[in-house]
Amino acid sequence: MDRRGAGEVQAAAHSLAGSVLGRVNDLTDELVRVINEQNPGYQQLHVVPEADLWQSCHDNLERVLQLLSQGCDGADRVAQFYDAARATGQRRAQQRLPLDDLLRSFRIGGRMVWQALIAQARAEHVTDTDDLLDLATLVWELVDALSSQVAAAYHVAERALVRADEQRRAALWEGLLQGRASDAAFAYEASRIIRLPVEGPYMAVAAEGRFATSDLTETLGRKLDDSGLRSAWQVRANALVGLVSLPGCDTAELMKALPAVRGAVGVSLVVDGLAEVHTAYRQAVLALRTVPHGKPAVVCLAERLPEALLLSSPELTGSLVQQWLRGLLDLPDEERRILLQTLASWVETGGSATRAAQDLHCHRNTVLNRVRRIEALTGRCLPGGEIPIELALVVRALPFLPSRRRS
Structure with missing residues (x-):
């Protein structure tokens, strides 16, 4: 605008915009009609009431024309005319109208303002082409500035909504x-938000939180969706939790998907409906606890019931340990490790020195010598053949003993 003088352009803008401002209501009616015709998001989503759309169109048209008719000298003076744009951006974000649709409506509004100014120029016989070209530049600079304000306000409101949603x-x-899903109203609200059925069989999944990421939950959800299983996942402070709806109680596809989790994973028994998923969650956590520290594995509670019993009853575990391992646990680390490993193999092979020796890669007599050493330390006889259930439970408890008492 320097080549012709900003004053002449401003004078033309003031005159034309002032005239158009007098019929802003008619211009608003036309803008609402065009938006509904050319911006289908408004009609398809039905999130912006017609009265709200009319008022925001009116306020933003009015602000553009006021800026043109009254001048826009100084940043402070321009900023005071941004209120309508900011309010529109905030409100549309809260209504969940996509930002692209909102900005498209502002472009439509800018085009209508320009068309109205051209029509007014013709009515007033303003035919200087350079003046009109410079006025067009001014109009679109204002529309761009207001669009930026709209987008900024939209993003601020959107972030607040995301935090509230989270x-x-x-x-x-x-x-x-x-x-709380035992309350029907809460169950139906939860069903709506996480998009899972209120009724039907469920399993819960618990995994170590250090491996939990949004990419992982998306991968798991996609794998299960592809298998016809609906699921919802939540990353908590120290764990990843999943709820999986199982039509027909088919757990095979769920177990195929879970190795995508790098660490230890616990899976519950099957429960009935959202009202029982809190029980399934506790079961999944208990199953997770049966995985030895640092060992990646997917375990079902159904396969770890003895270990779960021991973990659920520390008094029982402590009593069994004292009865069967009391002297053994006081040995130096290396000797204790070897003897506990031998005891576990002895139990797992049904008291067979030959099979235990093969498992431990040592001579059969070495196994028998170690067994006699264990018997001397614990005061317990280690029979061959049928193993006492108490001893079998003690061996299962070994991975869960306090670190100072296990190898």
Whole structure:
């Protein structure tokens, strides 16, 4: 605009915009009609009431025309006309209208303002082409500035909504895992939010939180979706939790998908409906605890019931350990490790020195010598053949003993 003088262009803008401002209501009616015709997002989503659309169109048209008619000298003066754009951006974000649709409506509005100014120029016989070209530049600079304000306000409101949604989702998951789904209203709300059925068989999954990422939950969800299983996943402070709806109680596809998790994974028994998923969650956590530390594995509670019993009853575990391992646990680390390993192999092979020797890669007599050493330390006889259930349980408890008492 320097080549012709900003004053002449401003004068033309003031005159034309002032005239158009007097019929802003008619221009608003036309803009609403065009948006509904050319911007299908408004009609398809039905999130912006007609009265709201009309008012925001009116306020933003008015602000553009006021800026043109009254001048826009100084940043502070321009900024005071951004209120309508900011309010529109915030409101449309809260209504979940896509930002692309919102910005498209502003471009349509800018085009209508320009068309109205051209029509007014013709009515007033303003025919200077350079003036009109410079006025077009000014109009689109203002529309771009207002669009930037709209987008900025939209993003601020969108971030606030995301935080609120995350907090609501986290609270909902806490309610599910604490048993609140026994209340029908809560169960149906949870079903709507996490998109899982209220009724039907469920299994819960618990995994180590250090491996939990949004990419992992998306991968798991996609794998299960492809297998016809619906699931929902939540990353908590120290664990990844999953709820899986199992039509027909078919667990095979679930077990195929879970190795995608790098660490240890626990899987519950099957429970009935969202009302029981808190029980399934506790079971999945218990199954997870039966995996020795640092060992990646997918385990079902159904396969680890003895270990789960021991973990659930530390008093029972402590009593069995004292009865069967008391002197053995006080040995130096290396000797204790060897003897506990021998005891585990002895039990697993049904008291067979030959098979235990093969398992331990040593001579049969070495196994028998170690067994006699264990018997001397514990005061217990280690029979061959049928192993006492108490001794079998003690061996299963070995991975869960406090670190100072296991190898």
